[in-house]
Amino acid sequence: MRRMSIRPWRDIERRKSRQIMVGSVPVGGDAPISVQTMTNTPTEDAKATIDQIRRCEEAGADIVRVSCPTPQATAALKEIVREARVPIVADIHFHYKRALEAADAGAACLRINPGNIGSEERVREVIAAARANGCAIRIGVNAGSLEKDLLEKYGEPCPEALVESALDHIRILEDHGFREYKVAVKASDVFLAVAAYMQLANEVDCPLHLGITEAGGLIGGTVKSAIGMGNLLWAGIGDTIRVSLSAEPEEEVRVGYEILKALGIRNRGVRVVSCPSCARQGFDVIRTVQALEERLQHIKTPMSLSVLGCVVNGPGEARETDIGITGGGNGTHMVYLSGVTDHHVKDAEMIEHIVSLVEAKAAEIEASDAASGGSGQSKPARALPVLDAAE
Ligand code: SF4
Numbered sequence: 001m002r003r004m005s006i007r008p009w010r011d012i013e014r015r016k017s018r019q020i021m022v023g024s025v026p027v028g029g030d031a032p033i034s035v036q037t038m039t040n041t042p043t044e045d046a047k048a049t050i051d052q053i054r055r056c057e058e059a060g061a062d063i064v065r066v067s068c069p070t071p072q073a074t075a076a077l078k079e080i081v082r083e084a085r086v087p088i089v090a091d092i093h094f095h096y097k098r099a100l101e102a103a104d105a106g107a108a109c110l111r112i113n114p115g116n117i118g119s120e121e122r123v124r125e126v127i128a129a130a131r132a133n134g135c136a137i138r139i140g141v142n143a144g145s146l147e148k149d150l151l152e153k154y155g156e157p158c159p160e161a162l163v164e165s166a167l168d169h170i171r172i173l174e175d176h177g178f179r180e181y182k183v184a185v186k187a188s189d190v191f192l193a194v195a196a197y198m199q200l201a202n203e204v205d206c207p208l209h210l211g212i213t214e215a216g217g218l219i220g221g222t223v224k225s226a227i228g229m230g231n232l233l234w235a236g237i238g239d240t241i242r243v244s245l246s247a248e249p250e251e252e253v254r255v256g257y258e259i260l261k262a263l264g265i266r267n268r269g270v271r272v273v274s275c276p277s278c279a280r281q282g283f284d285v286i287r288t289v290q291a292l293e294e295r296l297q298h299i300k301t302p303m304s305l306s307v308l309g310c311v312v313n314g315p316g317e318a319r320e321t322d323i324g325i326t327g328g329g330n331g332t333h334m335v336y337l338s339g340v341t342d343h344h345v346k347d348a349e350m351i352e353h354i355v356s357l358v359e360a361k362a363a364e365i366e367a368s369d370a371a372s373g374g375s376g377q378s379k380p381a382r383a384l385p386v387l388d389a390a391e
Contacts, residue, residue: 010264012233012234012235012236012263012264012265013236014030014236015201015208015235015236015237016029016205017029017205017206017207017208017239018179018205018206018207019031019207020136020179020180020181020182020206020207021134021136021180022034022063022087022089022108022109022136022182022240023063023086023087023088023108023109024087024108025062025063025086025087025108027136027182027207027209027239027240028182028206028207028239029207029239031239032062032266033233033238033239033240033241033260033265033266034062034063034239034240034241035060035061035062035063035240035241035242035253035256035257035260035266036061036062036063036064036065036089036209036240036241036242036256037056037061037064037065037242037243037249037250037252037253037256038064038065038066038067038091038242038249038252039052039053039056039064039065039066039067039249040052040248040249042073043066043067043068043069043070043073043076043077043080044070044072044073044075044076045076046076046079046080046083049066049076049080050079050080050083050084052249053066053080053083053084053086053088055248055249055250056086056249056250056253057084057085057086058250058297058298059250059253059254059257059297060253060254060257060268060269060300061086061249061250061253062086062240063086063087063088063089063108063109063240064084064086064087064088064089064249065088065089065090065091065111065242066080066088066089066090066091067091068090068091068092068098068101068102068107069093069095069098070098071097071098071101073098074090074098074101074102074105075101075105077090077101077102077105077106077107078105078106081105081106081107081108082106087108087109088106088107088108088109089107089108089109089110089111089138090102090103090105090107090109090110090111091111092110092111092112093112093116094116094117096112096117096118096122096125096126099112099117099126099129099130100125100126100129103126103129103130103132103133103135104129104133106133107133107135108134108135108136109135109136109137109138110126110130110135110136110137110138111137111138111140112126112137112138112139113139113140113141113169114126114127114137114139114169114172114173115147115165115168115169115172123172123176124176127173127176127178130178130180131178135180136180136181136182137173137178137180137181137182138181138182138183138184138209139166139169139170139173139181139182139183139184140183140184140186140209141162141165141166141169141183141184141185141186141196142184142186142187142213143157143162143186143187143188143189143192143193143196143213144157144187144188144213144214146161146162146165147165147168150164150165157187157192158192159192159195159196159198159199160199162185162187162192162196162200163185163196163199163200163203165185166183166185166200166204167203167204169183170183170204170206179206181206182206182207182208182209182239182240183200183204183206183207183208183209184208184209184210184211185197185200186211186212186213186244187212187213188212188213188214188215188224190212190224190227190228193211193212193213193228194228194231194232197210197232197237197238198232198235198237201237207239207240208237208238208239208240209238209239209240209241209242210228210229210232210233210237210238210240210241210242211225211229211241211242211243211244212224212225212228212229212243212244213244214244215228215243215244215245216245216246217245217246217247218245218246218247218251218255221243221244221245221246221247221255222243222245222255222258225243225244225245225255225259226255226258226259226262229241229243229259230259230262230263233259233260233263233265234263241256241259241260242256243255243256243259257269267302268300268302269296269297269299269300269301269302269303270292270296270299270303270304270305270358271302271303271304271305272289272292272293272304272305272306272307273304273305273306273307273308273317273320273321274289274306274307274308275307275308275309275313275317277309278309280309280310280312280327281309281310281327282309282310282326282327282328282329282331282333283309283327283331283333283347283350285307285308285309285327288307288350288351289307291351292305292307292351292354292355295351295355296355296358299358299359299362300362301361301362301365301366302365303322303323303358303361303362303365304320304321304322304323305321305322305323305324305325305354305358306318306320306321306323306324306325306326306336307324307325307354308324308325308326308327309326309327310326310327310328311326311327311328314326314327314334315336315341318334318336318339319336319339320339321336321339322337322338322361323335323336323337323354323357323358323361324336324339325345325350325354328344331346331347331348332344332345332346332347333345333346333347333350335353335354335357337357
């Protein structure tokens, strides 16, 4: 159920999808929008893959996908699944035997397109293996690998072609009475992906996995993903997301969270409000924020921190955040706690001091939540409301 909103201009009405389970993680319905990423270590190297999954878990990944191109990969998958704290999706292309092996190895979900599996008998076997192992299936339509007949029919990848491909794959699962599936219609072109997802959202009630595929490097890909997924999420579409970057998977997770945080959909860790800095700055804002972002990655408790170079906007932003710092003269800066001026700090101690204040605040919020059985919201200036009641 939705909370009464005191800021209706921030409301997002989420599309109603049915819920499926990916291992222990619900996807769709009123479940929190989950954040996924994908490993890039050789899956055959279970240790390296588990280490990378651990880093993704620390960054907040809810679900991690692992490629299974070889029998050695699916053999390693067993150990990977056992060690991972999050559900593992096995990424399969074409080799239906890998799907059977991955389902037996404990994958929570198979990313496979039923239309690419081959004969009817093989399709039946894969669906039976998924069912027997409690595995979901993720259909992944991609503009870069659309079926030949659809390309001929439509002339080029277009929203209608992506949606038709998705519906064809869905039909195969539905014909077998299999309903534990979610669907993606990805494209590297933002317009194409958004239009395809919007059309598909009107046609089906299954959960949708969002992604702007092959989006690019950290900065360019983040911008494209934020525009594409941001538009869809703002329109209430999307139940799980994966940001695709030519960057480490844990960066994808961080970007995914930042997109959700910017829309007030999920909160995790420290939301930093900081100024771009200018000649008025009382300290080096850019280097300070860089250092703080690095030092505060371990904080999972939702809270807010403002870092402003001077009094022009510092006090106003500090009023809206849990902890605030505003640059002053002579290397001496004002610290705000819960929006109120509290004490001064000198340049040299500033970063250490803020880190310890944030850690103490996180511990305080966690203790008060534990005492009240609450939901992670602290009293003062927790600016963004959370939309999902389940969050
Ligand atoms: S808060 Fe102050 S230092 Fe930061 S950009 Fe604004 S005027 Fe410049």
